[in-house]
Amino acid sequence: MSAASTPDAGGSRREQLLAIAARLFAEKGFTNTTVRDIADAAGILSGSLYHHFDSKESMVDEILSTFQEGLFARYDEILASDADARTKLEQAVRVSFEAIEEHGPEVAIFQNDADHLVTFERFAYLAERNAQSRQVWVTLLEEGVRTGVLRADLDVTLTYRFIRDTVWVAVRWYRPGGRHTHTEVADQYIRILLDGISS
């Protein structure tokens, strides 16, 4: 096999630059990160970025769409499985914390900048993904209520919002290699979500 097209161990130059950009976008926000910031971090001049990408927008576009494609493929797997609602709910939570572990910058960008980006036609798919995500959680919650594993008096919409927000906002403080693994965090979160903190 010829390694001519991707000579670097860390992926193609294009992928390296996207990883650098993702980290900066996550740290400082999309609009607050300049193309000069990205170029400096990569050790090149800002103009040189335009050899690889059309625009700053196309960078964040590729970062987000690639990430979401992978994430929703995993959600779909869970939805399609024949486990009970409680198990599927747990799996969805675990997959989310796994995404924070493996794709922290992408999650952070989506959390911080999606509202702004979605106002451009180019990023309309972000709104669709949002609706899709809502569908995943609401479906699982309703199935849980119907099969009796969740409280019958649950406000499904409100609960969906609590779960969505709590899971993803963890990207603000979770750091790989820190005091807890993402699996431990997911376990604790699932315990609180299902059984509460009361004794």
Added chain:
Amino acid sequence: MSAASTPDAGGSRREQLLAIAARLFAEKGFTNTTVRDIADAAGILSGSLYHHFDSKESMVDEILSTFQEGLFARYDEILASDADARTKLEQAVRVSFEAIEEHGPEVAIFQNDADHLVTFERFAYLAERNAQSRQVWVTLLEEGVRTGVLRADLDVTLTYRFIRDTVWVAVRWYRPGGRHTHTEVADQYIRILLDGISS
């Protein structure tokens, strides 16, 4: 009483401009809101803002410090009361959702821009307030575990993060006058937090 200094029903001109700025900062972020945006929304030219304020920074400074002063006064009241830990925890949650109801823009600004602002010396007090907030929740949780109203195996630090994030992130979707009052949202949240969603 002379009404010479505050002729307007909606507060002084200064306060009006701060309210306009707060709304825009919350919507688009601090750095992504220009002084021309604020001036346009107020119906004046951007230069005229500098008759009222030293800088864009001093606007967000006044917005955040005023808000936090009021919020932490309420937390202190709760901490000083002689109710049991569970009641105090509930009260702290209710006060937080009340803040979202009454000071949505301020909460949103703190959530979205505090990380960035705190890198300037001028906003060092934001980090202190953060530590203070942590102290409030951790104190209540530890008291709850000690007095037996909360599970003995609770990871207090992790639980604190879950509560803090879940409560404040609600500012992203909660809208006054919407389908639920802030009191109803607080009730549902407390129920989930304490008892879980499991049947």
Added chain:
DNA sequence: AAGCCTACCAAGCATTTGCTTGGTAGGGTG
């Protein structure tokens, strides 16, 4: 009537921003 204060306008300046243009060095291929 004189002076002062509040609230604003009109114009512009220095810097930063995303992006463009024309060019070059090095390596592989026919």
Added chain:
DNA sequence: CACCCTACCAAGCAAATGCTTGGTAGGCTT
């Protein structure tokens, strides 16, 4: 050896940005 491709540099442009400066209109006080 001629050709081409990838990856970059050097220089700069138009627009946007925070903020400054000098001035004006209207009301209140003395």
